[in-house]
Amino acid sequence: MKSFFKIFLASLLALVVLSVIFFFVFIGIVSSVTSAEKVKTGARAVLVVDLSRNYPEIGVENPLARFSGKEDGDLPSLYDVLRMIRHAKTDSAVKGIYIKCGSNANGMGASQEIRHALIDFKASGKFIYAYGDVITQGGYSVGNVADRIYCNPKGGVDWRGYVIQLAFLKGLLQKLEIEPQIFYAGKFKSATEPFRETAMTDANRLQLTVMLNDMYGRLLLQTAERRKLDTATLHQYANEYRIQYAADAVKYGLIDGLKYDDEVREEISKKLGGVKLDKINFITVQKYAKAIDFKRDGKEKIAVIFAQGDIIDGKGDRDQIGSVTYRDLVRKARLDDNIKAIVVRISSGGGSALASENIWRELTLARKVKPVVVSFGDVAASGAYYLSCNADSIFAQTNTITGSIGVFTMLPNMQKFFNDKLGITFDGVKTGPQADMLSATKPLTSAQRMYLQNSVDSIYYTFKERVAQGRRKDINYIDSIGQGRVWSGTRALELGLVDRLGGLDDAIACAARMAKISDYRLREYPEPHNVLDMIFGGYEKDATQSAMKKELGEDGMKTYQTIKRVKQMVGVTQARMPFEMTIE
Template sequence: MRDFFKYTFASILGTIVGLGVLGALSLGGLLIIVGTIATSSKDAGPNVENNSMLVFDLSMNITDSQPTSTTAEALSRTLSEDSEPSTMTLRQVVETIDAATADDRILGIYLHSTSSSSNGFATLREVREALERFQDSGKTIIAYDQDWSEGEYYLASVSDEILLNPLGVLEMNGLSSETTFLAGGLQKYGVGVQVTRVGKYKSAVEPFVLTQSSPESRQQTEKLLSDIWSDFLTTVDRREKISAQQVQQVVNTRGMLMATEAEQQGFVDRLAYFDEVVAQLKELTGKTEEDRTFEQISLPRYAAVSDAQRATKARSGSQIALVYAEGEIVSGEGGSNQVGGDRLAKQLRDLRRDEDVKAVVLRVNSPGGSATASEVIQREVQLIAESKPIVVSMGNVAASGGYWISSYGSKIFAQPNTVTGSIGVFGMLLNVQSLGNKQGVTWDVVKTGPYADIDTITRPRTAQEMAIIQQMVDRIYQRFLNLIVQSRNLPAQKVSEIAQGRVWSGQEAQQLGLVDEIGGLNDAILAAAELAELGEEWKVEEYPQTRTFEQILLERLLGSRLKALVPTPEPDPLTAQLQQLYEEVSIVKNLNDPFHAYTRLPFTFRIH
């Protein structure tokens, strides 16, 4: 029946798009179509057979908050039998693995990868801990890939057996962080840049004014990478056949191992082709050679099953609100991938006033941004802390403005490889005077005061104007320092020493007093329940709450053109590099602080 509706609707949709008569559909007709899809999509769902392997594609994108789907993506998932979400939230992944741990129908987990992923190591650490709990229950984990990267191997190292294609490669060359410097290009095209900053390690402005990293920036990056790499070595060292020293030896001398070398040195247990792996899994799940494949269910499909089971057994009682702050912090409402200061502050204010909410967990995964927006959010966090517990859980990055909004948490959790700190402030002011003049464009201004056009981009700021802006940045930096002194109960002298815009790993941040405990999101939720003295009767509600498929369709189909239902292919290497360059430059559009003051990490801080 579902196939009938699926193909019928696809045919109707194709006709509508082809004829361009989407606007001619009546509201009633659209509602009928939406109802049909909704009904067909709410069937019994996939069944979980006995002796099933849970299939976990390590290339899946794991986010903190639920991603916003476009109408095309929502329709594509509904109309495609094999289509599954390429993104899951961290909480979904962890809870799904935990559900499988207690499910007698799930025999084991099969880890594999279909493409590269960009999940941060703090995220991977929480997933690995869930895999460890699964394995500790006595169940099997088998991992196979054609090539293993460090991030994938970080998870696979927990497996009972790691397999590699005979022509595969194991990457083991360490971590790197590459910065793109734009100063030369901006100068060439006549774009002027003026900066103010406080903190010798506050390197966010460097790509716009330098051609290489400053000694201070290089120092902090080297230390941060060293801490994250140390956690990697400590983690994979738990594998019996290899040691941290052995891994470092490969990093220092080879950078990668061919399949036979990886097997000989104990990084993988066995070399095998895909059909041989399938045959092994068939035998494990009780299938015969004649069967097409082994008994299996994918992680996203099993997540739907476990979600439904949890919904029927949902705990009643007091509510813990889980609020996500993921993305750049900007003034105003912000977009779907940003932390809008006004929007998040209102959400926190509503939760503070909600008597049913007994505790709040603020999950922060942000490099920071607008100082003004950070202050707006921080004030609401402080007010919540005065009336009910608010526990902060730091993800891959919770630094600069991300740490600003976290500082008043009743308790702060971070992973050892979380990027945090960066207590500093900068201002950056662009002007296009030279660029315009080269094209024959000039500007003239009439004003009633010497500083009336201080915000213009058509000329450089004067020395007097830069002095005013620097004073403002200095005051905001002092506010940041005082905030940490008060919220973390630390001596002012110590805060002054550990600030300076310096980035720290989670493990160092704990030693410095910036973080209370090492742990993940679930640890933060349990701590919130304990602080609120909720006992065993409580439930977690996520904010902002995600919309259903029907809501997405109605909101976007009734008033916008339907996007093509075609998956976007991965770009070629040259296009990918150009897209990355565009992302570097486009970050400037997020700089909307009314005072041009920003608490943000370096613009191009990526770890590979």
């Protein structure tokens, strides 16, 4: 027995010692990661703006990236990228910008802001080059601001016009004997169309046609200005599919030439005074962010609250707009006397109507004590518009998708699916006739259907009231431009749904003017996670998503995310746009 205790105590002591050693080694690693020597820009730098990277509203930090040798492990936010481009304009170390414009993972609103920042950069007299092996329309819409835009000789430039294609699931549900019990307010509220139709309704076709033509017209106009062509000619090129090969893009004036990557680098090296190709100091936005201080400093404070993703009840994560999280963030900014104004930057297709109402309430309270300004990103529609509509001023990009003032709810009846397809039946007891109303195992009664439709109509009326109050319009007028209809930012300005066309910088400048301050800095929310949260929380999420994406592929991952959204919608009244609408 004595021998046993000796071995046990020795093992326990060894375990304690190892744990202490591991703890201090871990602290050392974290310290080295977080306090590494500041990166240097270097001489004659060329800032690389890679459009294939999606720059989110809330940046992603990876503290272990530097430790593992990855320079681009972090993903700066869209606003960080815009600020870096602005800083590079006056940074003597940066001589130009190189745009990788083969593809563009950013939405139309974000692309518009990047484009404007690049145009402003050009005023410095520094060069901008753009290149892609195969240049998509999204990549071209930003890349064509460059002094010279090149394409791979064996590549191509996509110039066909825009298209939106939607998938309809009604036939599938019929085969599975699943009845989608749907209740909605607004003839344009198309989020439920995939479940109740086999093709677009006339109303949906009308709204998407108008919106798509607005965005296409903007592409034609901007291209015409940069390439010294007229919009009618550019439209004809697309209609007649004149740009079939890379050489056609040169022939018809869309790009400046055909070059391989090394040839473009050779031209850039000459701009830099003959630097060797392998010595060109290309600096990514990730590295540049670590080398400079691009955030403004000042005495007063303006809170900037970034919100992206689906609007949900509860806390949510950093890719969602949780009602509790964002209510608390707005409240924190409202009660802080050192914060003189609040700016909300939102990019969301909406979500829970109740969550939107709760955030709207807190923003309305904030507006009583300090200026509240909202900046719309790629999309700020339905629930996102709901929570924003009472701001002092609303800014949008020309290509922002907004509006969609309407609501819906849905509850599937899966009784036949369970009975006929799976052989499963259900039975139970209840205390009253309505206790199982939200069950998916039986159809709704006519009285229950009426109740749900009345509930949707009531919430829609509240939605219209909120907008009418915030925009100082008659509720009947709001109904005429509501009904779930989506609008481009340009149309929204004409209709009075937004106040100005502009980006986040414009919204912040507006908030500063309203607060009567000029010497200010930004207090950005949500605040970064602490190191341990970023390491363990971020790793767990990234690892899970990477594993799923590897198994499912890009299309499979989109399908999975769609199913998750559908699950969130069941039994919850939604102020939401169509959950999947891609413009190509």
